[in-house]
Amino acid sequence: MTFQNTREFAQQLDKQDELNHYRNEFLFPQHNGKNVIYFTGNSLGLQPKRTKQYVDEVMNDWSSLAVEGHFYAEKPWWDYHERFANPLSKLVGAKPSEVTVMNTLTVNLHLLMVSFYRPTKTRYKIICEEKAFPSDQYMFQSQVHFHGYKPEDAIVEIKRREGEHNIRLEDVLAKINEVGDELALVLIGGVNYYTGQVFDMKTITEAGHKAGAIVGFDLAHAAGNIKLELHEWNIDFAAWCSYKYMNSGPGNASGCFIHEKHHANKDLSRFGGWWAQNKERRFLMEPKFDPIVGANGWQVSNLPILSLAPYLASVEMFAEVGMEKLIRKRNQITSYLEFILHEIDKDIEGTEFEIITPTNQEERACQLSVFLHGQGRSLFDYLMKNGVITDWREPNVIRLAPVPFYCSYEDMYDFGQILKQGILTVK
Structure with a gap:
């Protein structure tokens, strides 16, 4: 599939997503009245509504x-x-x-x-x-x-x-x-x-x-x-x-x-x-x-x-x-996030993201670990203050887990826009 870094393309992927309705089965923290973009399901998954x-x-x-x-x-x-x-x-x-x-x-x-x-x-x-x-x-x-x-x-x-x-x-x-x-x-x-x-x-x-x-x-x-x-x-x-x-x-x-x-x-x-x-x-x-x-x-x-x-x-x-459907979406949404990261990297001169997670889908799952060359903790802090919950690991790696149960493709697009603004702001 040829990806596009546009909201319309991300929304179209969400419409085609057979698991998209499961997003409504989870409770999200809120930021300015909207669901956060939640990338830390590799540390603590969101609460399913049925849990109560x-x-x-x-x-x-x-x-x-x-x-x-x-x-x-x-x-x-x-x-x-x-x-x-x-x-x-x-x-x-x-x-x-x-x-x-x-x-x-x-x-x-x-x-x-x-x-x-x-x-x-x-x-x-x-x-x-x-x-x-x-x-x-x-x-x-x-x-x-x-x-x-x-x-x-x-x-x-x-x-x-x-x-x-x-x-x-x-x-x-x-x-x-x-x-x-x-x-x-x-x-x-x-x-x-x-x-x-x-x-x-x-x-x-x-x-x-x-x-x-x-x-x-x-x-x-x-x-x-x-x-x-x-x-x-x-x-x-x-x-x-x-x-x-x-x-x-x-x-x-x-x-x-x-x-x-x-x-x-x-x-x-x-x-x-x-x-x-x-x-x-x-x-x-x-x-x-x-x-x-x-x-x-x-x-x-x-x-x-x-x-x-x-x-x-x-x-x-x-x-x-079933794991088969989850893995199918996991592979596509992780690939879309990877595409978004590379697009932002190309858009901003002097920025370099190194994705240290393997590119081969057989050797990776629902996580991209991104080494932020030339960036520091301030970029992570910017993301957190702007509705992106992600994970920081020293020396300067952020871990992004686009969990297929509740993350959307539009989340990936919005994250790219927030990330881009963050890089320009904290430079």
């Missing part, structure tokens, strides 16, 4: 049923999480028995590492990507300390080549081969939070297994954003937050995937808890831990229903639409 209904349902059941809500609510609380199995498994390419919801993201990664990071004297190293999100870095450091190793010995980062912003797949594979028999675990972000690069998880998993290692992924920026086939890719485990592209609310519950090949392994270490106990015998209060066969067997605590309610509202919305 799901939360109110739980609150009403609590008020009228109290403890009996566990069994007699319209959606009984004791098995509330089981409603996620089918829609969530479709979102991440898993079997229903391979997914569950519980806790928060880093808590879940720690719990999963109890099972899947079992270092020995000779095989103890973890491979991760350079500039992983800080919570992952801190998790790795604390895990290796816990097992008696030094981070500088046990943590191996895959580096970017000099002058490049993204990590090459061949360098990931080379590092796996280099570490070889010392490698215990490969655990990287499926989508890098800083650049928006999508990693080839299937190929990385194959290489990690060939080296004799376990392979897992932090899917914080991948779930609800890219096509995932966790079961077919033979990934051992994964976890993701639900509050970014999945719009479940700040700091909300995390999803987990554990491949079915591990479900029946009773020798696999895990931290037990009552909610992982054999469901049919849970209320017999027996002393011996007999975990559920499946991902639910990794649960620990009674689940926070008030947190799950917004997540269920969002998951069911995803089920209505």
Whole structure:
């Protein structure tokens, strides 16, 4: 498609957009009486209007049923999480028995590492990507300390080549081969939070297994954003937050995937808890831990229903639409935003935007990270003051996430006009 940097063209794309009506399903912050242009769904998704209904349902059941809500609510609380199995498994390419919801993201990664990071004297190293999100870095450091190793010995980062912003797949594979028999675990972000690069998880998993290692992924920026086939890719485990592209609310519950090949392994270490106990015998209060066969067997605590309610509202919305339609719009609206950025770059002499996200659609998703050469924090501040909510990362990168559920093509055009004015104003 040949794009045009005009309002009329953007409006025409919106008229042709099969998902355009979903924009009205979300609540936007307001700026001068108008919806903001919201580019930070990669940090916190907007609130779906239907979320309140799901939360109110739980609150009403609590008020009228109290403890009996566990069994007699319209959606009984004791098995509330089981409603996620089918829609969530479709979102991440898993079997229903391979997914569950519980806790928060880093808590879940720690719990999963109890099972899947079992270092020995000779095989103890973890491979991760350079500039992983800080919570992952801190998790790795604390895990290796816990097992008696030094981070500088046990943590191996895959580096970017000099002058490049993204990590090459061949360098990931080379590092796996280099570490070889010392490698215990490969655990990287499926989508890098800083650049928006999508990693080839299937190929990385194959290489990690060939080296004799376990392979897992932090899917914080991948779930609800890219096509995932966790079961077919033979990934051992994964976890993701639900509050970014999945719009479940700040700091909300995390999803987990554990491949079915591990479900029946009773020798696999895990931290037990009552909610992982054999469901049919849970209320017999027996002393011996007999975990559920499946991902639910990794649960620990009674689940926070008030947190799950917004997540269920969002998951069911995803089920209505399907990832195929979301990905189709994601690719087009991200490409249109890329076009707008290049048009503004050409229009203003002395301005240079460097998009550090890969140009290949197979290696990127719903994010463009833009290095603002010659610009500083003042341009970001201008955008924020003029109704564009975006994200700043040092040294001078703005991250733009045109989420297909609620961003419009006209948003992309309007952003270009505000950006252009901002550059001229703050120079």
